[in-house]
Amino acid sequence: MDQQILDDINQWLDEVVIGLDLCPFAARPRREKRVRIAISHATDEETLLNDLQAELERLSDTPAETLETTLLAISDMLENFEDYNDFLDAVDLWVEQFGWEGELQVASFHPQYQFADTEPDDAGNLTNRSPWPLLHIIREESLEKAIEHHPDVDGIPERNIARMEALTDGDRKRLFPYLFG
Template structure:
């Protein structure tokens, strides 16, 4: 998996990496059974941030929350705010999630939007860095994923046994393994 600091910032390459991850891992491995429909309808907004500080990223996050709030779901259902130049350290990123959640409340969007998290070094509490379940939330770049609560509720209500998704994803990642996951995300054109 690409580490975010390995090369100079190229927003087009970052977006290609994220699209490849969406298509091959999130949709291709069915890690999120709700992603395929909104991606096919082009309702997924991918924003590659040029922020180099946490403050600038938080400001941009607020702008994206407002844009999503003010845009019909039929046009944009979800936003991926990719930030390749800030919060490369997972612990710093994880701490920043508190600021993101506080911003949701400050903007009175609690119950309207939620922030999901993906990072190249994602690690769930109580796991070792190389545990397979961490791969379920690993992406080629740090991402703040803005989701509409209504869309999540509808998707979960329509999906049989939504609690089984996590177990299935962990089993998929155990079978694939870290090396298989890395190969899945390799740029075939590079």
């Protein structure tokens, strides 16, 4: 099961996130093998928060030259997007309470991801639809440096939505097989 989760996430990273250039900051750390994929087999929120804490500590304690970012895959809970979205409040509180604010932040990806004020089948939701529920731990300092050097950070979301809208049905089925199973 773990190998399937890793394969799914690697495919998504390489073909969707990097392949479609959804995140212009992802290719270099990926190429340099500085992206960690961890899997949590937690079945309750407390255990999942403990797994998140361990990954926050690992990232904080490891130089960016060695480890840039971590994706924590959630294999055994939060399949429902509403439950996952509710859990993100606990994640934000956890980051704040343990003093990670300003150092690390957590971005969210989910197979059923839906932005506020969108319909479930809006193409823009695909930008955050991953094969498994994920918590993406990001170094704020690295993000700030990347943003400084990007010519149009504000245009990224609009450009990404346009990319998703331009995908053919065949492209969507190939890139997001977990949505069409």
